Amino acid sequence: xxxxxVDIGGTNIKIGLVDINGNIIADNSIxxxxxEDYKNTLEDIVRDIKLLCNQCGIDYHDIAGIGxxxxxxxxxxxxxxxxxxxxxxxxxxxxxxxxxxxxxHSEAANDANCAAWGEYKFGASKTMDNAILIxxxxxxGSGIIINGKLxxxxxxxxxxxGHMIIVKDGKRCxxxxxxxWERYASATALIEQTQEAMDKYPDSIxxxxxxxxxxxxxxTAFIAAEKGDRAGKEVVDAYIDYIATGLINLGNIFHxxxxxxxxxxxxxxxxxxxxxxxxxxxxxxxNEYNPKVRIIGASLGNKAGIIGAAALVM
Amino acid sequence: xxxxxVDIGGTNIKIGLVDINGNIIADNSIxxxxxEDYKNTLEDIVRDIKLLCNQCGIDYHDIAGIGxxxxxxxxxxxxxxxxxxxxxxxxxxxxxxxxxxxxxHSEAANDANCAAWGEYKFGASKTMDNAILIxxxxxxGSGIIINGKLxxxxxxxxxxxGHMIIVKDGKRCxxxxxxxWERYASATALIEQTQEAMDKYPDSIxxxxxxxxxxxxxxTAFIAAEKGDRAGKEVVDAYIDYIATGLINLGNIFHxxxxxxxxxxxxxxxxxxxxxxxxxxxxxxxNEYNPKVRIIGASLGNKAGIIGAAALVM
Numbered sequence: 001x002x003x004x005x006v007d008i009g010g011t012n013i014k015i016g017l018v019d020i021n022g023n024i025i026a027d028n029s030i031x032x033x034x035x036e037d038y039k040n041t042l043e044d045i046v047r048d049i050k051l052l053c054n055q056c057g058i059d060y061h062d063i064a065g066i067g068x069x070x071x072x073x074x075x076x077x078x079x080x081x082x083x084x085x086x087x088x089x090x091x092x093x094x095x096x097x098x099x100x101x102x103x104x105h106s107e108a109a110n111d112a113n114c115a116a117w118g119e120y121k122f123g124a125s126k127t128m129d130n131a132i133l134i135x136x137x138x139x140x141g142s143g144i145i146i147n148g149k150l151x152x153x154x155x156x157x158x159x160x161x162g163h164m165i166i167v168k169d170g171k172r173c174x175x176x177x178x179x180x181w182e183r184y185a186s187a188t189a190l191i192e193q194t195q196e197a198m199d200k201y202p203d204s205i206x207x208x209x210x211x212x213x214x215x216x217x218x219x220t221a222f223i224a225a226e227k228g229d230r231a232g233k234e235v236v237d238a239y240i241d242y243i244a245t246g247l248i249n250l251g252n253i254f255h256x257x258x259x260x261x262x263x264x265x266x267x268x269x270x271x272x273x274x275x276x277x278x279x280x281x282x283x284x285x286x287n288e289y290n291p292k293v294r295i296i297g298a299s300l301g302n303k304a305g306i307i308g309a310a311a312l313v314m
Numbered sequence: 315x316x317x318x319x320v321d322i323g324g325t326n327i328k329i330g331l332v333d334i335n336g337n338i339i340a341d342n343s344i345x346x347x348x349x350e351d352y353k354n355t356l357e358d359i360v361r362d363i364k365l366l367c368n369q370c371g372i373d374y375h376d377i378a379g380i381g382x383x384x385x386x387x388x389x390x391x392x393x394x395x396x397x398x399x400x401x402x403x404x405x406x407x408x409x410x411x412x413x414x415x416x417x418x419h420s421e422a423a424n425d426a427n428c429a430a431w432g433e434y435k436f437g438a439s440k441t442m443d444n445a446i447l448i449x450x451x452x453x454x455g456s457g458i459i460i461n462g463k464l465x466x467x468x469x470x471x472x473x474x475x476g477h478m479i480i481v482k483d484g485k486r487c488x489x490x491x492x493x494x495w496e497r498y499a500s501a502t503a504l505i506e507q508t509q510e511a512m513d514k515y516p517d518s519i520x521x522x523x524x525x526x527x528x529x530x531x532x533x534t535a536f537i538a539a540e541k542g543d544r545a546g547k548e549v550v551d552a553y554i555d556y557i558a559t560g561l562i563n564l565g566n567i568f569h570x571x572x573x574x575x576x577x578x579x580x581x582x583x584x585x586x587x588x589x590x591x592x593x594x595x596x597x598x599x600x601n602e603y604n605p606k607v608r609i610i611g612a613s614l615g616n617k618a619g620i621i622g623a624a625a626l627v628m
Contacts, residue, residue: 153569255467290471
């Protein structure tokens with residue numbers, strides 16, 4: 001059986017053909033055009049799935065299902081996108097429309113949920129019925145698996161852990177609140193924190209690293225810290241502490257088997273994961289009597305969205 | 315069918331006989347003795363259940379089940395109390411021991427979870443498959459119902475929303491962390507905040523209220539605010555804002571049908587509930603596209619524990 005997984009982003013749409021074991025047979029990426037009508041986007045997607053089929057010698061009609069990951073609030077039960085800021089969609093009956101456009105059984109879910117589902121079915125949290133994927137990227141995304149099922153609240157309006165307030169009356173977030181976790185723990189926030197430290201410490205080797213790499217990035221402070229730079233280490237420690245704060249909150253509420261850390265920052269590997277594992281577990285209530293919560297890097301990388309979307313229809 | 319519900323507290327044990335509709339037929343309270351051996355506590359409980367049966371002319375052997383609410387980490391699947399600070403219990407096979415002592419089928423759960431279960435089965439959240447009970451008392455307790463089932467994480471080690479960090483590096487909490495929600499939103503915290511405002515505002519009528527009532531309480535600021543006292547209103551507004559912060563966090567994560575507010579402070583009624591409903595919903599992500607989350611006062615009062623515990627075995 002072959003399935004199609006579609007990961008719609010604000011800039012690009014990633015599309016792949018995926019087998020029953022979660023292996024990507026073929027994939028590519030098309031531009032997210034700013035169409036007035038969402039049906040044009042679906043036509044682009046169907047056209048591209050047909051193209052991928054042709055490339056691989058697969059009969060389009062053998063595609064057993066299409067799974068769709070959408071950035072926004074997606075009510076999986078009704079197959080409706082309630083709201084997507086990035087795509088400008090509101091109350092879009094996406095699953096029905098995609099089935100009409102493709103002639104193939106379809107499902108849809110929020111993009112972070114798709115990634116969590118992919119990691120659960122084929123990735124880092126494969127054997128874990130209770131796992132939470134946290135993506136540290138432009139924002140902080142979350143996908144929650146409880147008892148082997150995706151959880152995102154009534155009308156799929158929950159699952160937005162990035163907007164937990166961890167610093168009451170703190171920095172203003174895009175969502176309108178102040179002090180949201182993503183305002184401190186996203187890659188965007190890390191870059192901001194790095195910039196602030198560079199302003200404060202003109203002697204830090206972070207200045208050289210930025211010159212070398214052409215720009216400040218989420219890697220800057222980690223590279224500096226690894227080289228023993230005090231300012232870089234300060235940035236990294238404080239940043240990890242912010243991540244840990246949100247994970248402690250989620251740990252005291254959900255006590256999952258594991259947190260799966262994805263997004264660009266997760267490429268830091270042990271320098272990120274190891275201190276997190278210590279900080280988070282020591283912050284959990286009655287931690288000496290409870291099972292540990294593991295912290296694990298995501299394993300599907302930026303293909304988690306495609307694979308997870310495809311897994312929705314398996 | 316008659317069931318026994320037992321709500322073990324650090325000071326007293328509340329015990330009741332409950333019918334299938336959640337009505338308490340008879341109940342009383344016995345002292346929580348500081349026994350070395352937990353089995354002595356269970357003997358006290360069984361003796362009291364027999365006493366209640368005698369009083370009502372019910373045959374003890376007609377009791378269809380005993381439900382037990384315990385303050386601490388209770389793994390409902392294994393029937394074990396992993397840890398109870400109040401009772402000094404650790405790794406106690408409570409369900410097995412209670413069945414041996416009573417000869418009756420038994421179940422156990424955390425006390426806050428029992429209360430949430432009681433409100434779901436027979437109280438304020440009766441028709442709501444997704445509801446979170448928050449008790450504002452000495453601490454902040456939480457009981458989470460997802461899709462009609464109690465949720466408390468792997469090994470029942472979760473469900474501790476009171477220990478969400480909402481003020482990073484804030485006030486030190488008994489749990490060892492800093493800035494926990496319960497440090498700001500419990501009745502204990504309200505009294506502390508009231509005291510601070512009284513020190514700051516010697517002209518506030520809160521001083522008269524305290525003199526009249528003999529002591530400062532969670533009611534002091536609410537009474538003053540109702541009478542138009544500026545300092546009292548300041549305390550109440552800030553306190554409600556702290557409660558709202560935690561509810562917004564839980565709302566963005568869980569998006570339940572409702573939050574049920576219990577504990578002593580919930581007796582303030584509309585003065586507490588109405589502003590909370592506004593603040594919480596306006597803080598939820600994409601709130602204009604999502605169903606509202608209702609805020610409702612708990613309806614079973616301090617009998618929720620007994621009724622919920624009994625409902626465990628129904």
